[in-house]
Amino acid sequence: MATDLALERDLKKIPQHIAIIMDGNGRWAQAQGKGRVAGHKAGVDSVRAVVRGARQAEVKALTLFAFSSENWQRPEKEVSVLMDLFMFVLTKEVKRLHKNNIRFQVIGDLSRFSDKLQKSIAKSEQLTVKNTGLVLSIAANYGGRWDITNAAKQLASQVKNNEITLDDINEDSLHQHTCLAQLPPLDLLIRTGGDYRISNFLLWQAAYAEFYFTDILWPDFNGNEFEQAINVFDQRERRFGKTGEQVVNK
Ligand code: IPE
Numbered sequence: 001m002a003t004d005l006a007l008e009r010d011l012k013k014i015p016q017h018i019a020i021i022m023d024g025n026g027r028w029a030q031a032q033g034k035g036r037v038a039g040h041k042a043g044v045d046s047v048r049a050v051v052r053g054a055r056q057a058e059v060k061a062l063t064l065f066a067f068s069s070e071n072w073q074r075p076e077k078e079v080s081v082l083m084d085l086f087m088f089v090l091t092k093e094v095k096r097l098h099k100n101n102i103r104f105q106v107i108g109d110l111s112r113f114s115d116k117l118q119k120s121i122a123k124s125e126q127l128t129v130k131n132t133g134l135v136l137s138i139a140a141n142y143g144g145r146w147d148i149t150n151a152a153k154q155l156a157s158q159v160k161n162n163e164i165t166l167d168d169i170n171e172d173s174l175h176q177h178t179c180l181a182q183l184p185p186l187d188l189l190i191r192t193g194g195d196y197r198i199s200n201f202l203l204w205q206a207a208y209a210e211f212y213f214t215d216i217l218w219p220d221f222n223g224n225e226f227e228q229a230i231n232v233f234d235q236r237e238r239r240f241g242k243t244g245e246q247v248v249n250k
């Protein structure tokens with residue numbers, strides 16, 4: 001039985017890097033006659049489930065969209081509850097992540113967060129920095145346009161300081177300054193909640209990712225749903241600009 005499972009894993013294409021737009025918390029709560037915040041709280045269980053699923057499937061990197069640069073426009077009360085929840089989950093869960101050899105990091109413009117939250121993030125990152133298992137990245141105050149702009153700014157500053165020349169600016173060097181550059185390329189981007197858009201998530205990194213959209217609202221997304229997304233990925237033919245014949249006969 002164990003060998004069957006091992007064999008199945010060898011034959012199946014497992015995405016090395018999965019990202020998820022965790023959407024639908026508010027609608028999930030409203031459907032139950034509760035406030036939106038109840039949906040965000042329930043969504044934490046789904047985060048635990050996908051982290052477990054990613055470890056079981058031996059995925060190398062999991063990147064979760066928790067708060068976009070546009071989400072500041074929500075009612076103040078909802079934003080403040082989301083910040084409190086983030087802080088609470090961080091302090092409560094990070095030891096468990098560490099025990100499971102998970103490397104934790106937050107991507108996004110952290111400067112807008114409270115000092116307390118920034119310190120808690122830094123502490124969690126430091127604790128897990130040497131771990132060699134799953135890399136769990138949480139995107140908070142993240143925007144794909146911000147990410148690319150930030151990379152361009154860093155290159156521009158290097159040109160200004162005569163560290164590099166204009167000719168050193170190319171796709172590879174810009175890539176090196178975007179978030180997640182050290183991780184395997186993004187293979188699979190999942191969005192829950194029924195909308196078909198990227199909402200300014202990993203614009204640069206998603207260039208050749210496979211997309212998986214599901215109507216399931218984030219608090220209802222569980223280990224089985226995650227496995228199903230991986231199974232769908234296994235059925236996709238990734239051509240990267242080539243013809244079907246080329247990739248089949250390679
Ligand atoms: C996603 O769920 C969580 C965040 C954006 C923080 P939503 O809060 O967007 O839920 P819906 O889309 O309104 O249902």
Ligand code: IPE
Pocket residue numbers: 021022023024065066067068071195197199
């Ligand atoms: C995307 O969801 C951001 C996160 C899941 C954190 P939104 O609910 O903010 O996306 P839009 O506004 O519907 O595009």
Ligand code: MG
Pocket residue numbers: 023024025193
């Ligand atoms: Mg939403």
